[in-house]
Structure formats: structure tokens, C-alpha cells
Amino acid sequence: MPNSVKRGPMRDRDVQCIKTFSVRIEQEVDAKDLVPYLYSVNIIDYNDKDEILRLGTTRLERIRTLVDIIHHRGVDAFSHFTQALNLKGYVDLAAKMQQEHEYEPQSSFLPECPLPADRLRLVENAWELLSRRLTKIEGKLGPIEMDSPEDEIASIKLELQEVKTVTFARMQELTEENREKDAKIQILMEQLKGKDHKLQEAQVKIKLLEKRTLDLERKLILSRKDIEKQTKLNRDQQTEMRNMKDQNTQLLNRTTTMEATMATQGDAIQKLQQQFESWTGKNNNSGRKKSAKTAKAVEFPTLRYNCKYTNK
Incomplete structure (x- = not known):
């Protein structure tokens, strides 16, 4: 079951x-x-x-x-x-x-137990009750024959008086001690409340720190991603710069080769010009000679023709 x-x-x-x-x-x-x-x-x-x-x-x-x-x-x-x-x-x-x-206080001086003043009243009530009972006994024992009942009653009263005196003194001491302990308990409770308040404040600060830590971690992650992107971009730029440098080197080499080729071609052109000028000069000389002969050939008939008609 x-x-x-x-x-x-x-x-x-x-x-x-x-x-x-x-x-x-x-x-x-x-x-x-x-x-x-x-x-x-x-x-x-x-x-x-x-x-x-x-x-x-x-x-x-x-x-x-x-x-x-x-x-x-x-x-x-x-x-x-x-x-x-x-x-x-x-x-x-x-x-x-x-x-x-x-934090609930655990003390023998809580309301579950009688307070010192209450215990003192209980003792006083018990003393009054015993006193009344002894008075009744004393009144009833008058006509009764007993072995010294008055002495016994007097002894009991004396003992009760001593007990009452000692009990009252002890109760006063306990009352004072309880007051001191209650005061200490109150002080401790106030201290506990203060510590609890500080603990709550610390917990709030811890939560704020946790939130800030999470924010910083997120920012760190984003920063790492940005750094990775920037690093990749730098690598790409460096690769592009190396490629451009290689291209510039190739262009420089080609320019140097072209300059050397142009210099060689310039020398060849100068030689050709010299040869052409030399050839042109020879041709001019031979042309002048041919022109002179032609001119004479033309001149002589003319002269002859002029002479012929002049004689007529």
C-alpha cells in the first residue's frame, strides 16, 4: 500500500x-x-x-x-x-x-520557552500556593496529636523561605544573563541582516559583472573576426603587391630589352644612313657628269644650228 x-x-x-x-x-x-x-x-x-x-x-x-x-x-x-x-x-x-x-534564530530564549519574568511569576505562584497549604495544615493540626508537627512545619517554612530566596536570586541572575544574551542576539541578528544585505548587493554586482563579461566576450569574438578579416585583407593586399612588383619587374626587364634593341637598331639605322648618304653622294657625282655631257650634247647642235642659220 x-x-x-x-x-x-x-x-x-x-x-x-x-x-x-x-x-x-x-x-x-x-x-x-x-x-x-x-x-x-x-x-x-x-x-x-x-x-x-x-x-x-x-x-x-x-x-x-x-x-x-x-x-x-x-x-x-x-x-x-x-x-x-x-x-x-x-x-x-x-x-x-x-x-x-x-537565518531564523535558534535560541532557548525564543517565545516557545517561558521568559525569565514568566518563570519568576510561576515560582512566586508556587510559593504562595505552598504557603497557603502550609497554613491550612497548621490550622488543622491544632487538635491532632503528632510528633512535633509545629517544628516540622517551621522547618518546612524555613526551607521554603531559603529556596525562595535562592531561587529569586538565581532568577534575577538568569534574567540579567538573558537580557545580555537577548541583546547579543539582537546585535547578531542586525549583523546578519547587514551581511545579508551586503550579500544581496554582492550578488547584484556579480550578475552585473557576469553581464559585462558576456558583453566583453562577445566584443572579443567580434574583434577576433575583424582581426581575421583584416589579416586576410592584408594578405591579399600583400599578394597583390607582390604580383604588381613582379609585373613591374617584368615591365622593367622588357623596357631594358627594348632600350637595348632600340640602341642596336639605332646603330644599324646610323650605319644605313651613312651607307645611304655615301651611296647618295656617289649617285650625285655621276649624275652631274651625265648632266654635263648631255648639256654639251644639246649645246653643240644648237650652236651648230645657230651657226648654220647665221651663215645664211
Whole structure:
């Protein structure tokens, strides 16, 4: 047979802790997430489960119904409730609740135990009761014959008076000690609250640092990508410059070759010009001679022709 559901009131400190975080619980938690675990550990039964899931039409109604139910599910309900929160992803809320629960002062001077003034009143009441009883006994023992009852009663009264004196003195000492301890407890609680406040501030700063770290990591990744792109671009530019340098070297070599060729051709042209001038000069001389002969040949007939007609 399965284990029965545990019933009974929660401890006061558990109820107070849930009350402290009730706003966050109602704003953040969905009872649908917690019901399976709480059902499996017998904190709620099938009827509770049906009431929460079927009758709760909204998330707020479901979580309020669940909280109302676990208030009556015994001293283990709080620990299982925080465990369910932790398992279902409400880690921060569960940690805060457990931390607040651990900070609850554990002292013999809490209201569960009687305060020194209350204990003193109890002792005084007991002393008055015993005094009245002894008075009654003393009144009744008048006509009765007993072995020195008055001495015995006087001895008892004396012992009670001594006990009362010692008890009162001790109670006063304890009261003073309790006051000092209560003052120290208050100081420690204030210090704990201050440390808790500093811890919360540190957690906020840690979250901010984590966010800044993530931003820096993203920027670093982007910077690395930019550096890689720039490096690749530089390599391409260097390769292009080497290619251009090789092309310039080739052009320079071709220019040098062309200059050498042109110089050679210039020498050849000069030689050809010299040969042409030399050949042209010879041809001019021979032409002049031929022209002179022709002129004489033409001149002589003319002269002869002129002479012939002159003689006539």
C-alpha cells in the first residue's frame, strides 16, 4: 500500500518564511510544475491534486490553493516545497527561501520557552500556593496529636523561605544573563541582516559583472573576426603587391630589352644612313657628269644650228 499523506500544521517559522516570499511565489510559480513532485512524496493526495489542477482556472488560483493546502501537511511540507521549487527551475527563489529559513534564530530564549519574568511569576505562584497549604495544615493540626508537627512545619517554612530566596536570586541572575544574551542576539541578528544585505548587493554586482563579461566576450569574438578579416585583407593586399612588383619587374626587364634593341637598331639605322648618304653622294657625282655631257650634247647642235642659220 502507498504511504498516506502527511497531515498536520506547519511549524510557525515555515509558515512565516512562506509568508515572507508570498509575493514572489504568486508572481513567479505555477503550481502545475510542483504538483507531480509533491504528489510523489505524499505531501498532497489525489483529491488535492484534482482541486489544484482542475478547479484552479488561473495560475494565481492554482498556486494560492497549493500554498493553502501545504500549510496543513506537516513539518516536512516546507522542505519538500522548496525542493520542488529547486527541481522545477525556480532555483533563485528556493535558495532565497532556504537562506531566510536558515537565518531564523535558534535560541532557548525564543517565545516557545517561558521568559525569565514568566518563570519568576510561576515560582512566586508556587510559593504562595505552598504557603497557603502550609497554613491550612497548621490550622488543622491544632487538635491532632503528632510528633512535633509545629517544628516540622517551621522547618518546612524555613526551607521554603531559603529556596525562595535562592531561587529569586538565581532568577534575577538568569534574567540579567538573558537580557545580555537577548541583546547579543539582537546585535547578531542586525549583523546578519547587514551581511545579508551586503550579500544581496554582492550578488547584484556579480550578475552585473557576469553581464559585462558576456558583453566583453562577445566584443572579443567580434574583434577576433575583424582581426581575421583584416589579416586576410592584408594578405591579399600583400599578394597583390607582390604580383604588381613582379609585373613591374617584368615591365622593367622588357623596357631594358627594348632600350637595348632600340640602341642596336639605332646603330644599324646610323650605319644605313651613312651607307645611304655615301651611296647618295656617289649617285650625285655621276649624275652631274651625265648632266654635263648631255648639256654639251644639246649645246653643240644648237650652236651648230645657230651657226648654220647665221651663215645664211
